[in-house]
Amino acid sequence: MRRKVRIKEGFHLEAKRKKERSTLGWVMTFAGTHRGLYAVSVAVAAVGVVCGVIPYLIMGDMIHRLVEGDRNWQAYLASGLVMAAFWTARVILHSISTTCSHKATFHVLAQLRRMMCDKLSRVPLGYVKDRPSGTLKNIMMERTDSIETTLAHVLPEFTGNILAPVLVFLYMLTIDWRMALISLITLPLGLLFYSMMMIGYEENYKNVLAKTKTLNDTAVEYINGIEVIKAFGKAKTSYDRFVTAAKEGAACYVEWMRKCNIPFSLGMVVIPCTALTVLPFGGLFVRNGSLAPVDFIMIILLSVGLIQPLITCMSYTDDLGKMGTIIGEVTEILTQEELDRPKKDRARPSDHSVTLENVHFAYHDREVLHGVSMEISSGSVAALVGPSGSGKSTIAKLIASLWDVKEGSIRIGGVDIRDLSLEEYNRRIAYVSQDNYLFDDTIRENIRMGRPGATDGEVEEVARRSGCHDFIMGLEKGYDTVAGGSGGHLSGGERQRIAIARAMLKDAPIVILDEASAYMDPENEAVIQASVARLVQGKTLIVIAHRLSTVSDADRIFVIRDGRVDAAGTHGELLAQGGLYSQMWAAHMSVKDQAAKKEEGGELHA
Numbered sequence: 224m225r226r227k228v229r230i231k232e233g234f235h236l237e238a239k240r241k242k243e244r245s246t247l248g249w250v251m252t253f254a255g256t257h258r259g260l261y262a263v264s265v266a267v268a269a270v271g272v273v274c275g276v277i278p279y280l281i282m283g284d285m286i287h288r289l290v291e292g293d294r295n296w297q298a299y300l301a302s303g304l305v306m307a308a309f310w311t312a313r314v315i316l317h318s319i320s321t322t323c324s325h326k327a328t329f330h331v332l333a334q335l336r337r338m339m340c341d342k343l344s345r346v347p348l349g350y351v352k353d354r355p356s357g358t359l360k361n362i363m364m365e366r367t368d369s370i371e372t373t374l375a376h377v378l379p380e381f382t383g384n385i386l387a388p389v390l391v392f393l394y395m396l397t398i399d400w401r402m403a404l405i406s407l408i409t410l411p412l413g414l415l416f417y418s419m420m421m422i423g424y425e426e427n428y429k430n431v432l433a434k435t436k437t438l439n440d441t442a443v444e445y446i447n448g449i450e451v452i453k454a455f456g457k458a459k460t461s462y463d464r465f466v467t468a469a470k471e472g473a474a475c476y477v478e479w480m481r482k483c484n485i486p487f488s489l490g491m492v493v494i495p496c497t498a499l500t501v502l503p504f505g506g507l508f509v510r511n512g513s514l515a516p517v518d519f520i521m522i523i524l525l526s527v528g529l530i531q532p533l534i535t536c537m538s539y540t541d542d543l544g545k546m547g548t549i550i551g552e553v554t555e556i557l558t559q560e561e562l563d564r565p566k567k568d569r570a571r572p573s574d575h576s577v578t579l580e581n582v583h584f585a586y587h588d589r590e591v592l593h594g595v596s597m598e599i600s601s602g603s604v605a606a607l608v609g610p611s612g613s614g615k616s617t618i619a620k621l622i623a624s625l626w627d628v629k630e631g632s633i634r635i636g637g638v639d640i641r642d643l644s645l646e647e648y649n650r651r652i653a654y655v656s657q658d659n660y661l662f663d664d665t666i667r668e669n670i671r672m673g674r675p676g677a678t679d680g681e682v683e684e685v686a687r688r689s690g691c692h693d694f695i696m697g698l699e700k701g702y703d704t705v706a707g708g709s710g711g712h713l714s715g716g717e718r719q720r721i722a723i724a725r726a727m728l729k730d731a732p733i734v735i736l737d738e739a740s741a742y743m744d745p746e747n748e749a750v751i752q753a754s755v756a757r758l759v760q761g762k763t764l765i766v767i768a769h770r771l772s773t774v775s776d777a778d779r780i781f782v783i784r785d786g787r788v789d790a791a792g793t794h795g796e797l798l799a800q801g802g803l804y805s806q807m808w809a810a811h812m813s814v815k816d817q818a819a820k821k822e823e824g825g826e827l828h829a
């Protein structure tokens with residue numbers, strides 16, 4: 224117990240430490256082995272800047288020579304060529320620098336996405352389920368993409384735009400320190416306006432992001448729910464919601480821009496006005512003889528080139544702010560608490576029995592399982608039955624390790640599942656949920672997901688045994704038919720049979736089957752029961768049954784009521800006890816009788 228507490232504390236400290244890391248720190252973590260490329264990019268950019276500044280020195284020298292009456296035109300031509308060579312070198316170095324930073328950036332983006340995908344497979348299912356489907360996708364795709372330009376350009380260009388004015392300023396100091404300082408007078412005022420623009424930046428940007436998120440979620444919901452929207456004639460309402468979300472997003476952005484407009488314009492007007500200070504002061508110094516006219520000309524030329532790069536640098540603060548917010552969203556995902564599992568198994572399960580001991584579980588703060596205990600012996604068939612909402616699927620998901628118990632324990636072959644690595648555990652369990660999600664890929668690949676590396680022959684063999692070969696062959700492209708997102712092109716029963724084939728191919732020793740009652744027409748029920756019987760020979764099967772007749776042969780039936788085990792035993796034992804199970808059985812039989820009578824009536828009428 225103490226060990227677990229220590230592990231958890233260790234994780235939280237690590238997560239906290241990670242959360243406190245700066246945006247640049249995170250970027251360097253994501254860059255990994257490509258960090259060196261960013262360093263090369265900055266170094267090359269710096270050399271490029273020096274190459275860009277040298278022509279100014281040459282120009283200064285040329286002006287001096289001109290004023291002093293030097294008429295050696297060949298020397299001027301040579302100086303011009305040297306200047307051109309340095310400018311060309313600057314352009315080439317700039318392009319090398321940005322190529323390096325782009326390479327590193329594409330690696331960072333790929334790494335970011337890989338880490339997020341990997342993380343989502345290790346966090347409790349609830350973290351993913353509790354978010355609208357568009358949100359995570361939006362962070363992983365669009366928002367991650369949007370930092371590409373900033374990341375690829377900011378390091379080399381920031382270096383260039385800071386270093387160049389610094390070098391120019393140092394050169395100006397050597398010409399006339401008073402004029403060098405005077406040329407910067409407008410800068411503090413401009414910075415003041417700029418910082419006024421940045422007041423409430425984070426809050427405003429978060430607001431815009433929240434509105435964009437809503438717009439995105441509304442669009443995803445509109446597409447996902449299009450069937451219900453059409454069936455209930457809600458197209459206009461849903462469309463209106465989308466339009467409202469779009470309008471609110473735009474209004475929020477416009478309002479923010481309106482607030483920024485005045486300080487931004489003032490800043491942009493004031494900062495470049497160096498001439499307003501340089502010209503009168505320079506003129507004064509020339510008149511009183513403390514500044515040579517040739518130096519005055521040089522100062523005027525240099526002061527123009529001094530401010531522009533600083534303005535460009537300031538425009539990055541906006542991009543950097545956005546990038547910081549997006550990296551924040553990404554790291555929020557990456558620092559999520561993971562399922563508490565070791566990298567390697569700490570013990571070896573003795574068999575494939577499943578034991579739940581005093582399991583408590585809550586969705587957020589609402590406890591839905593209140594001390595569930597059950598023993599399922601290795602190789603046996605156990606059924607969970609009970610009213611809707613009693614907690615059957617939750618128990619299945621806890622056994623499948625999609626969530627962690629809040630209290631109590633689940634053991635496999637005597638070993639707490641929190642002592643088993645997630646990878647190893649997943650190999651031991653095949654879970655067929657009610658959702659039966661099929662990927663937008665061919666049926667063959669959807670089945671092969673059960674065991675990547677299985678041959679086409681093995682895929683077809685397992686499809687035959689799970690009763691789906693015939694209907695697959697009836698499809699236009701057979702096994703190469705694309706199942707569509709969520710398996711949209713197939714019926715519910717067909718999807719479930721493919722999901723069973725996938726689980727069968729996995730050949731895991733423990734099988735959890737959450738029966739979806741909706742697809743249980745008599746024909747489907749028979750096919751699925753037969754395929755399940757083949758699937759589970761010699762395995763531990765835990766089945767959640769909505770039709771009691773499908774599980775009356777189970778070795779042990781657990782009746783779940785209000786998050787507790789109400790009773791347990793064989794079908795006969797439970798009927799003899801006369802509790803909830805016998806009531807459910809009686810109700811089930813009466814429904815069956817009515818259905819049989821209806822069918823008979825139908826036949827008589829025919």
Ligand SMILES: Nc1ncnc2c1ncn2[C@@H]1O[C@H](COP(=O)(O)OP(=O)(O)OP(=O)(O)O)[C@@H](O)[C@H]1O
Pocket residue numbers: 352586591609610611612613614615616617618
């Ligand atoms: N992701 C979730 N977030 C919050 N509450 C949930 C979530 N999933 C289930 N619940 C709640 O937990 C309780 C148990 O749900 P569960 O799905 O385990 O019941 P069930 O017995 O499997 O129901 P059914 O037979 O209808 O599938 C229900 O009250 C349900 O509303």
